[in-house]
């Protein structure tokens with residue numbers, strides 16, 4: 001990429017004495033730790049059903065943006081459910097703007113289960129502890145630290161950078177990114193790409209193999225309700241129209257169904273590039289290509305890719321009947337379906353087939369799948385920024401099995417990447433800490449994140 005051959009004064013840096021070449025100052029490294037800890041102390045638990053209050057965290061972020069000379073806007077669809085958006089003008093007015101987003105809410109945590117109080121933000125053993133340390137007040141703090149560092153050093157990015165701190169990501173996003181995308185598109189004018197949750201963390205595939213999966217896709221979500229109607233009657237009589245039997249048969253077919261492998265460009269690249277690190281040359285176009293067999297050879301690293309090579313549908317709830325000798329007229333089930341980018345039509349057609357003529361089904365919740373190009377200049381710059389600060393990094397693309405705020409911003413035509421950089425030690429189980437007990441983040445990981453984010457955003 002052109003970045004590696006650039007002169008020492010990057011084009012994205014302006015101001016007297018070309019500041020910015022040295023990376024973030026010590027104050028930024030101190031602030032990212034303080035901000036992570038203080039944001040954790042502001043309890044923004046999202047219980048679902050509208051039960052959450054992000055306002056104090058939003059005001060905290062807005063004050064720090066104002067301190068950096070920016071003019072943040074606070075926006076609410078519902079009182080207390082506050083979002084914050086600010087724009088930093090770039091040096092190249094012809095360049096597309098870049099959105100950087102992080103959510104302010106967190107999932108619930110029960111103090112009894114934790115080694116430290118989940119809302120203490122305690123710094124212990126070189127880690128910041130608490131709910132949100134990974135998901136994702138760490139990234140919120142990194143964004144704040146970087147833009148404040150820029151203000152102190154007179155740095156401006158090349159592209160306009162729009163920063164957004166959102167409410168309600170851990171529930172429906174209707175008070176957060178969904179509201180911003182639908183009702184305030186003007187704040188995101190010119191944004192073509194975004195970086196946000198997940199991705200760019202160290203995934204130790206082996207003792208000498210540090211992967212950094214960068215998010216370049218998300219599966220779509222289809223939560224379904226199945227309804228079987230039949231003939232109600234006495235449990236002692238012959239009944240060929242039993243709703244429970246009909247529903248059970250459909251649920252069993254769905255649960256047992258082996259979805260065919262559907263490699264999207266991101267997953268294909270993930271598979272090819274990861275296999276190459278193991279010295280395995282693959283050809284996904286070969287008619288005999290067996291993705292599952294390759295994944296088995298990739299061991300631990302295969303776990304990053306395995307959930308996203310095909311659609312999935314898991315029955316999760318069954319409801320029918322009220323008395324053993326009464327055949328109910330109706331039986332219902334719920335299914336958690338996920339489809340790969342481009343896989344929604346096949347998902348729908350397959351559900352029609354699997355449910356059969358006696359069972360109806362409908363989407364109760366449906367969210368699009370996303371795919372971002374892995375051959376874009378922006379992807380290359382993310383990879384370059386990671387390798388600059390971890391020369392042993394192997395950057396690979398990654399498709400998320402679930403979803404983030406990126407789905408909402410996609411309504412505005414914004415291509416979303418998962419890029420929340422963290423350098424993590426061997427044995428640190430990042431993915432288990434998402435919504436997990438004793439969520440924590442190493443101080444060194446936050447420092448790495450600030451350096452990478454600063455470098456990437458200045459050169460993006």
Ligand SMILES: [Zn+2]
Pocket residue numbers: 103135136169197
């Ligand atoms: Zn999150």
